[in-house]
Amino acid sequence: MLKNLEVCIDNIESLHYAQQGGATRIELCSSLALGGLTPNVGLMKLAARHSRIPVYAMIRPRQGDFFFSDDDKEIMLADIHAAKQAGLAGVVVGVLNADSSIDNDLLREQCQATSGMGITFHRAIDQCLDPMTALDIIMQHGCERVLTSGLQANAEAGIPMLKTMVDYCGPRLSIMAGAGVTAQNVARIVQETGVTEVHLSGKSTRASHMTGFSRTAYMGSADVDDFAIPVTDPAKIAAVLEALR
Template identity: 60%
Template sequence: MNIVLEVCVDNIESLHLAIAGGATRIELCSSLALGGLTPSYGFMKQAAQQSSVPVYAMIRPRQGDFLYSEQDIAIMLDDVHSAKRAGLQGIVIGLLTAQGDVDIAHCQQLIAAASGMGVTFHRAIDQCRDHQQALQDIMTLKCERVLTSGLASNAYEGMPILTQMVQQAQGKIAIMAGAGVNINNVKEIVQTTGVTEVHLSGKTTRPSLMSLHANTAKMGHDSIDDFAIPVTDKHIIQAVKQALN
């Protein structure tokens, strides 16, 4: 079985590095350090033009929980239309009610707006009240897959629930393991759980190419080095790909 290798990226340099490493699908985001937010329209458009593999855009207007206001939903609908106009193959969504159930009504709105595109339900399922009911709701919505760590802090610790999800899905929806997937555990996660897709960032940093490093002014938090550029490590992706093969 060929295991799908999805790589999440938040800049165009990483897009090319992920594909060179063997990614079979890209999740396009901004702000991976915050768990991934909606990418800009310009990023979506350029990714659609330059990628040789399918690209799905994260539709998440802010960091934090997955309970969204009507204003948030309006933004998300506009972003879905942008992803469609940019020529991307799919979107990535995850919405919950205040009680921790899948927000079926608002998901249906976004899915309708994305008509003709693929839909992934993301790790919002890992914060739900009842994962079995949530998975059933996601299947009812006809999403293609669900990204999950098996309700744990990482997919390795979540293997028992991932296995249960694969059994419940019965091939009607793909279960994609994500969070903490790496060269050391990916083979065991796949073989133990039966997941058909895995998700990772493979992040590293590269030094800035600027010759001038002005260290007094910071663009963000003091702990962030403005001259260390986060990028996908092509060699990490290659190593995971080889482990899967």
């Protein structure tokens, strides 16, 4: 039975759409195209003000791997403090050592810094070579859940490992399936793994509201359309819930 449908967003417009679609929790990010980075403080504060459901802030200071420098670590602790000050319900963290094991010391420090906020350990676990040991460490630190695709490119491909994780952790830790979850596969993922939480973006784009602009200059890569705004599609969120009924 599904208990939570988490939607990851990277703008305030999508917060309204996610709630409209039936999300029960928000993962608040910037740069979803990069897998999700830490949102700015302004977005944290506005999300806390407008959300009717719990909001968890991604704590990830840069794109790339999850082996962080001392400077990165200092930034992450400051961002956890900012999320707490903004009034968010929790944070989403994931920290590894060079050998792809969990950075036990840093995770402990981050969990202590939350001071009672909720904690999700994100898909960094999908880069771990020994996921069961990783789960043991995550549970020792009192995290609520792990977001994972079952160590595969998407959650559907990771069904066998997701089930193994659910069976291994039992009620001690929630396994939340994420990556490629859609209305077409969510029922199979939930039924075959026993997960009670799923995570998706429900992403789409809308056209810019601008009526006059030049297409000769680009703000970044020429492959990215600056006038197609990424947003959550509430219909995609609602369709996932309908598929589970």
